[in-house]
Amino acid sequence: MAPGISYDDSGLLASYFGVTCLAFILVPASISTFRSAPKDPHKSLCNCNECRANDKRKAALRSATHKRKLLRRILPLILGWALFAYLSYGLYLAPPMETSVYDPFDILGIGSSASEKEIKKHYKRLSLQFHPDKVKLGPNETYEQVETKFVDITKAYKSLTDEVTVENLRKYGNPDGPQQREDKIAIPKWVVEGKSSIWVLAAYGVVLGFGIPFVVGRWWFRQRKLTRDGILNATAEIFFHQLRDDTDFLSLIALLASAVEFQAILAPPAKLSKKDRKERQARIETLEQELDTQRADLLIDESPTMKKESRVIVTTAAARRARALIWAHLLRYDLPKDLASEQLEVLRAAPPLLTALANIALGHNWLKTSLACQKLQPAIVQAIPVGGSPLAQLPGITLEKGLELEITTGAEGRKWLEKWVSINDDEYPEANAVARTFPRLEVTDAQFRVTGEKVVTPSSIVQLEFKARWVYPKDPKEVSNGSARADSVEVVEKEVTKEKKEEEKKNYPPTGYAHAPHWPANRSPGFSALMGDSKLDKVIVQPMRVADVPFDEPREYSLQFQAPPQPNLYSFVLYLSSDTFVGSDIARPVMLKVEPAPAESDDDDDISEPEEDSLAGQMAMMRGEKVKASAVHDESEYETDTSSDEDGPRRGRAINEDTDSDSD
Known part of the structure; x- marks a missing residue:
């Protein structure tokens, strides 16, 4: 050492x-x-x-x-x-550690204010008292102890009287001058010396040779199994190979259930007997039959336009079980406690899988499939299958009752929420109360812009700027009644002020959690905005997720893309898909007019030519260069008749003006 x-x-x-x-x-x-x-x-x-x-x-x-x-x-x-x-x-x-500072006055047993004469006198007395040749040893005292004490007294005396010793004490804190620094390692001596050294080396070998590589390797291989979306590579491979451009809602559910993550969640206990395994599988088969019956009652079936080879078929017991649990959630089927706990774990694992499905569809630029994946998210959040009535989101309204009310009340389409509010059915008071504070996405403006340009030219960088906000449904009857009473400006102003106050009273913080009574976690509402070509079934601009949508003034958002290379009038659609609410999606057609780039202007040469009346023009004429005619004498644009006439001078007129008027 x-x-x-x-x-x-x-x-x-x-x-x-x-x-x-x-x-x-x-x-x-x-x-x-x-x-x-x-x-x-x-x-x-x-x-x-x-x-x-x-x-x-x-x-x-x-x-x-x-x-x-x-x-x-x-x-x-x-x-x-x-x-x-x-x-x-x-x-x-433990006894306290010795950390005392060298103090010669303390060693001599004299005050720090003593003079040199007093120090010498005191030292003389101590030297006679503690000199090794004159001290009689006590019962527990050795000669070495007496000698050490006398040496300390002598050093203390010199550190107060001898110039060299005083200087050493002042500089180094020790009368003997600089001392070698001694540092101690916070490891007990018995650990590294003697018989324990072999065990210490063995511990070092285990930690450095096996422990750290095991921890790092475990983390590394675990990360290698995951994609950027946080799903297993095996799951991403299944999604990539089975997702098609015409995959419908039922196949999306089956594909979602095929995720490898569900195998660990839904795996049967290892000690389960063969008989119990059969009973476990029989329960799922019975559940599937009941769910198929309920799905048929709701008229949920495969898309007739989907190709046969695009249909997704589950191949494992875990995927079959996961599919049944997901459908039980969508159809709001009451499950036993053990199946309900499994369903909860399946729903918790679903969000990253849904994101991965949407990203794969977007990677292929499939517009229809991408929108279907985005619609699947609010469907699972609200426990409403795609194609179900959005009225089933409201409390007290089941899936079957929602379809019935949609037909009887006409609360369907884009304005389903306003239509339901205008009906104000007394049979569902809580649903009416929730509907009046149910947010709906509204786009107030959407237009194309090119920074620094007035028109969109081929291959330019275009911004699709749109303004959006959450709004509350308004009763058309209330609006019409207010208009009927508005027979003066004062009445209109009062109605507007009253309406604003009412809106302020019922506005709640936009950063809260949405109405999602069937989802096992808090859900903040947001939406995804993308632009696509519905005729070609292509995604033109990848989606942008927006979560900070305001309730009051519309906020501006933008999608950036490159304009088509050919001048023409292009028809696109701006799709705004909610990730929480069913029936809140917006499809707004937008027209993009790409105009040819303006021709290069030839006025640059004229700008460089000075006028003939200027100093630069005179010098240019002397050099024989071209100059621009003076604007003062250039009257070629007008012809003025200056001949004497009884009626006075005639007015000036443009050279392209009609001259027939002179004959009148």
């Missing part, structure tokens, strides 16, 4: 080091484990009975998650704090 460095003989430094490291680890870990969850600043946008019941379910799930986290950490924390207490108690019992 290098000189000046040694191991800890007493073991105190190692204890101090261990206590410090344990404190840095245990204190944050204990706080994060035992503290209550931070209060969510966002609130639910809906207070209906179904949402309140779902909030209780979500709170119970969060509590269960916290308990599982506590159970995993409680034993390591107890062991860690026990070790911390043991080391702290050892430090408490």
Whole structure:
């Protein structure tokens, strides 16, 4: 070992080091484990009975998650704090470490204000008293101790009287001059010396040779299994090979259920007997039959335009089970407790899988399939199959009742929410209350722009700028009644002011959570905006997800793309798809006119030619260069008759003006 460095003989430094490291680890870990969850600043946008019941379910799930986290950490924390207490108690019992500063006055036993004469007198008395030749040894005293004490007294005396010793004490804090620094390593000496050294080397070998490579390798291989969307590579391969440009809703559900992630979630227990496995599979078959019957009642069937080879068929027991659980969620089928817990885990794993499906469709630029994948997200959130009535989102309205009300009330199409609000059916008071505060996406403006240009030229960078906001449905009857009473400007102003105040009263924070009573997590509403060509079934501009949509003033958003290379009038569609609400999608046609680039102007040469009346023009004429005629004398554009006439001089006229008027 290098000189000046040694191991800890007493073991105190190692204890101090261990206590410090344990404190840095245990204190944050204990706080994060035992503290209550931070209060969510966002609130639910809906207070209906179904949402309140779902909030209780979500709170119970969060509590269960916290308990599982506590159970995993409680034993390591107890062991860690026990070790911390043991080391702290050892430090408490240990003698204090010597860290005294060299003080010659203290060694001589004299005050620091003593004069040199008093110091010499005191030293003379001590030298006679503690000289080794004159001291009688005590029962527990050795000659070396007496000699050491006399040497210390002599050094202390010299450090106060001798100039060289005084200078050493002032510079180095020691009368003997600079001393070799001694550093101690916070490892007990017994650990590295003697019989324990072989065990220390073995521990180093295990940690460095096996432990660290195992942890790093495990993390690396786990990351290699995942794609950028956070799904397994095997799942991405299944999605890529089976997704088609004409895949319908039923095949999308089957493809989603084929994800490899569900195999770990829905795998049967290892100790399950063969008989129990058959019963487990029989329950799923019975569930599938009941779901098929309910799906037929809702007229949900495969798309007739989908090719036969595009149909997705589940091939594993886990995929079949996952498909049944997803359909049970979409059809709002009540499941037993064990199946409901499996369904919950399936729904929790679904969001990244849905994102991956949409990204694969967008990678092929399939417009129809991309929109179908985007519609699948709110369908699962609201537990409404694609094609179902959006009225089923409202509390108290089932899927079957939603289809019936859609026919009887006419609440369908883009304005289904306004139509339902205008009906105000007394049979569903809570649904009416929720509908009046149910947000609907509105696009107020959409146009193409090129920065710094007035027209769109071929291959230019174009911005599709549109303004969007969330709005509340308005009762057409209320609007018409207000218009009938508005027979003066004052009445109109009063109605507008009153309407604004009412809107301000019922506006809630736009950063809250949406009405989603069937989804097992909080859901913030947002939408995706993309531009496509419906005739070619192609995505022109990749989607942009927007989550900060305001409720009051429209906010401007933009999609950037390159204009077509040929001048023409192009027809596109701006699609705005909600990721939370069913029936809130917007398809707005937009026309892009690409005009030829303007021809190069030839006025640059004229600009460089000076006028003949200017100094530069005179010099150019002397050199024989071309100059521009003076604007003062250039009257070729007008002809003025200056001949004397009885009626006075005639007015000037343009050269292209009709001269027949002179004959009148």
